[in-house]
Amino acid sequence: MxxxxxxxxxxxxxxxxxxxxxxxxxxxxxxxxxxxxxxxxxxxxxxxxxxxxxxxxxxxxxxxxxxxxxxxxxxxxxxxxxxxxxxxxxxxxxxxxxxxxxADIRIVQNAFAGIRACVLALIVNAILKLRKGALVDLPAILLCAAVFALAALTDISPILYVICSALAGIAIQTVIARRRAS
Amino acid sequence: MILLQLFYEFFKIGLFAVGGGLATLPFLERVCEATGWFSHQTLVDMIAVSEATPGPIGINMATYAGYATAGIPGAICATLGEIAPSMIMVVLLARFLKAFAVNPTVKAIFYGIRPASVALIAAAGFGVLKITLLNLDASSEGLLAIFQWKSLALALAIFAALDIKKWKIHPALAIACSAAIGIVFRFAE
Incomplete structure (x- = not known):
């Protein structure tokens, strides 16, 4: 083939x-x-x-x-x-x-209303799973909290958060490496 | 030209969403708000269908969003847009991949992006929560009428069931069950 x-x-x-x-x-x-x-x-x-x-x-x-x-x-x-x-x-x-x-049929609407509740549970479940690999230390937890607060309260594009948190990651790791060296 | 716009929007998602299928959710919510191509309601249905069908969840959501926006050509453009950054990156980086994965700067970048990704998904999850559990049209009927009690109970029950490790409940099964419960208990009425 x-x-x-x-x-x-x-x-x-x-x-x-x-x-x-x-x-x-x-x-x-x-x-x-x-x-x-x-x-x-x-x-x-x-x-x-x-x-x-x-x-x-x-x-x-x-x-x-x-x-x-x-x-x-x-x-x-x-x-x-x-x-x-x-x-x-x-x-x-x-x-x-x-x-x-x-979409206008009753039975489909009822089914999807039930499914939406399930989706909510699945999202929370997925977040809890992702949390384990992501929130590895205190700076990571603080970064997560800061992004969550900003994202929930403001209307900024997620792209900006990704770029800023990448820079924050570099900054935090540099500080940690320096502390270890001294 | 909506097809080009779709390709471009999903190209950005493919480039910036890190951490698997659900990580695309905050970006989709952003597209929903900025363009009005599909409603919040459709977005939640999109997640449900994507979790309950085979294939990568991120691709399923892109296909659905593309279809909701511009039919079959839209589905194709959104999906190709989302995988294009991966294609370019992997083909360009192929030789350096192993070095790339152990590079300290790359590790530091992902150390920062991962918590942000969790936060963004959680914030987007808040939007889903509002649609699912709150019935803001009913606010004139008092505080108790705002909550969708049936949905809240079902969401909590499923969350508890998913947490029981030895049951290993598959998302597709949980979705099928909640569809049945929704029909039997007339969730939308």
């Missing part, structure tokens, strides 16, 4: 069969990419996954691009990325079209 098509199809399968985003993708990646195709070793996949989390963008997409570009260069990376998003495009478009047409 054409290697690009192969990448596209394999990553479509991975994207289409994993529920719950990036974290749920790992076992599937190991089976398809390491065992079946041998495009990368399990250790490499773990590396990609770890680096993928530290880069902007989505973990699943970043990991797919790593594997694709390792196998077939930049075009391979693009084929893998398109593959991993393809099922979402199809499935979500169908559901969104359906909801557009049936």
């Amino acid at each position: 054409n290697p690009y098509l192969d990448l596209f199809i394999t990553f479509s399968k991975i994207g289409g069969l994993t529920f719950g985003g990036g974290y749920a993708m790992l076992p599937m990646l190991q089976r398809e990419v390491a065992e079946n195709r041998q495009w990368a070793t399990e250790a490499e996949i773990m590396d990609y996954y770890a680096i993928g989390q530290c880069l902007p963008g989505l973990i699943a997409v970043n990991t797919a691009i790593f594997v694709g570009s390792k196998t077939k260069g930049a075009p391979g990376g693009i084929a893998a990325a398109l593959g991993v998003v393809f099922p979402s495009l199809v499935i979500i478009t169908i559901i969104a079209a359906f909801l557009n047409n049936f």
Whole structure:
């Protein structure tokens, strides 16, 4: 098979069969990419996954691009990325079209009113999980509190917070390193 | 040209959202407020559908937002916009990736961005809370009428259930159950 098509199809399968985003993708990646195709070793996949989390963008997409570009260069990376998003495009478009047409039906409205309560619980749950890796010391906690207060009270673009907190991260770590050195 | 605008907005999200799918939520809320392409209500439905269907959550939300804004071409443009920064970055950085991941400055940057990302998601979660639990139209009927008690009870129950580690409740299952509960107990009425 054409290697690009192969990448596209394999990553479509991975994207289409994993529920719950990036974290749920790992076992599937190991089976398809390491065992079946041998495009990368399990250790490499773990590396990609770890680096993928530290880069902007989505973990699943970043990991797919790593594997694709390792196998077939930049075009391979693009084929893998398109593959991993393809099922979402199809499935979500169908559901969104359906909801557009049936949003006025009582039963759909009731169902979504229930689902919204669930989404709230899922978001709180996700924040508590993310907190563990993010709020590692006192400066990080203070930074989080400051950003939350500003974001809740003002109307500034999130991009600005990301840039400022990146600079704050560098500043805090520099101070910590200096203290340690002296 | 709305398709180009969509691509550009989601390109920015792909470039600046760090920490997985839900990290795109504050950015989507910003797009919602700044452009009016979709409502807050749609945004919450978007999260629900994205969590309950296969595929990366961030991509699902981008596709949904794009579709809500400009149909199928919109879905495609938003999704491609969101993955374009990753493509460019990974292809450019491919050789230096290992060095990149252990670089102290890069580590310091992410040390700063991660707590900010949690804060931004929490602030966006506040918006969801307002839509879900408060019924501000009913404020004339007294303080008690403002709260959506049924939704509050369900949200607390699901939160408690998700917290029980050995149950390992999948988000899709929690969403399916709450849809059923919503229908049975007529949540929207």
